[in-house]
Amino acid sequence: MNQLIPTSQNAQAQRLVRFVMLLSVLVAMVVVAFSLWFDARSLPMDVFISLRLPRVLAAFGVGGLLALSGVMLQVLLRNPLAEPYILGAASGASFCVLLGMLLGGAWWLLQGAALFGALSALAAMLWMMRRHARLEGDVTVLLLLGVLLAALLNAAVSAILLVLPDRVMRGALFWMLGDLAGSGQFYAAWFGVWLCLIATMLLAQPMAALMRGAVMAHSIGVNVSRVRVQLLLLSGLATALAVMEAGAIGFVGLIVPHVVKAVGARHFATNMRVVLPLCALWGGILLVVADWLARTLFAPLQLPVGLFTVALGAPLLAWRLIKRMQGGSA
Template identity: 40%
Template sequence: MTTLAATSPTRRCATLGLLAACALLALVGAGVAGSVAVPVSELPHALASLLAGTPDGMAATLLDLRLGRASSAFVTGAALALAGVMMQALVRNPLADPYVLGVSAGAAVGALAALLFGAALWLVDFGALAGAVLISLLLYLLARRDLGGGRGGASGGVLGGEPGVLLLTGVVLASACMALVTLMLSVAPESRLRGMVFWMIGDLAGTSWRLLPWVVLLAALLLAMRRARALNVMALHADAAVTLGVNVAGLRRFLFACSGLLTACAVTTGGSIGFVGLVVPHACRHAFGPDHRTLLPAAALAGGGFLVLADTLARTVLAPQQLPVGVLTSLIGVPVFLFQLHQLHLRAR
């Protein structure tokens, strides 16, 4: 049986402290970089004017145009990376993420349907949540033998025995969702078409401070951390987890629900941004090990910092023209996905 090396509390704190410092540097970089550069020496004055309630022009630029967008980028990347860790633990396969399993596509269908009819923002959020939950429910029903402890025990069926089947099911569901997205784009009025296309690709332009994604992210992270030890045991062997008293069926239901909610919040904030939930957990697992007590918060911090950097690059590389950040994440994610697929094929031979 594969062993899972424990991470010492000192090393865990050092790792998370380093990632938090890197994320903070990414946020500072997002504040100073742009078509109009803000000198780093001016940041203290701009922040002081914000705190004093008398923001000048530079402070308003920092708050509304850059730091608000960077905040949205961070919470979106953190939510996608955390959802990716949960899905990979669920199917015990490093290729799983919200984009590949179709959960992002389901959220996109619900949100774009609301946008097509000019609905209010809260209805867009609700539509994305409904789409993500529907796809998660379909995947859950297809794997219900594993989740409910049916025939084959904890490790039989799709989730335990053949996780590739669930991945292929997610790909098929994602294709069906994209067909619905194409249908909606073909009938959308000209005035809404461009915004819907950019939103579908994944674009953070125009985003600002939003409280709800942060609440969902922090709640999901805290709840997941309480189950980190159980996730470690289930990652080794689901049958062993049942023997040790872990409620595997309940844990998998939690992972399905929580990852769907995180994906919905990410999609409503930044659109359908792909492969963050694949690239970041893979990199964190390779760098810091598979211990979920470290992996969960590390993936959230690294995912947030990664998307902030990607979005900063997207809006500065061809400034003043801005690129959709989803294009950059896909260009990074596709080679990683193919590499992981090749590695899994080699190990299976």
């Protein structure tokens, strides 16, 4: 009888995982289909095909990239509040892209600049956290370092905006707030989200071990240094692709992993093979919905999609901090 209980619990967990995964796929299909149908009613077909379809698909890809980047950074820094916007990775990518634009860089050069900026910001954050190992996992220190780094980078971004020509100033400001209006292509975001998802699924077991600490990961044969470098590169790549496509969109990497792990707290919250694809799906769903609201809520005025994700993410961040201070954990 004692052996039947774990087996029964395991079977229940597997059924829940299959149900949640299937439900997530169906919700993603419905959300994307509804957004496309809503626009197809009122737009000429050529405008719909050339502008609206790529925008919706790009939103899904960018949301998946940001959610995956958030999961990777939370594992990398062992901190539940780590995400590319808070840690300054998005600001680093934005700064390098705007600098490249100012210098007249080609498209491929801007892609490289975004990757360099995101990786540099994340590497600086990782170095500062590893410099003082006792601070690893400290929420307060992480947020202060992230705010400091983002503030410095945003100051540099503001300096670049001041010297941009007036004809591109408005577009640059919208892009800095997170905007999908200029998404004419979705291939980079879709290719990137599949690449990052496959790569992280291959690292699912080491990531799960790393969540329990470097010592535990070492004890089961995980090459911690190599996994950290891989996660740093992948999270930087995901952030760079998202920033190039839609600008600095905040808090997707915080909202989605928390919701996914909260739903599966008893059954799959630590199973990265389940958490990773669910985050990619729900990151896409969140950004498609946010972009639809940005386009329709005050139509014909279109708002930056980043305003909606910040409106959702900031209260969640505040709630997590308050809960941590009151209960000692979050």
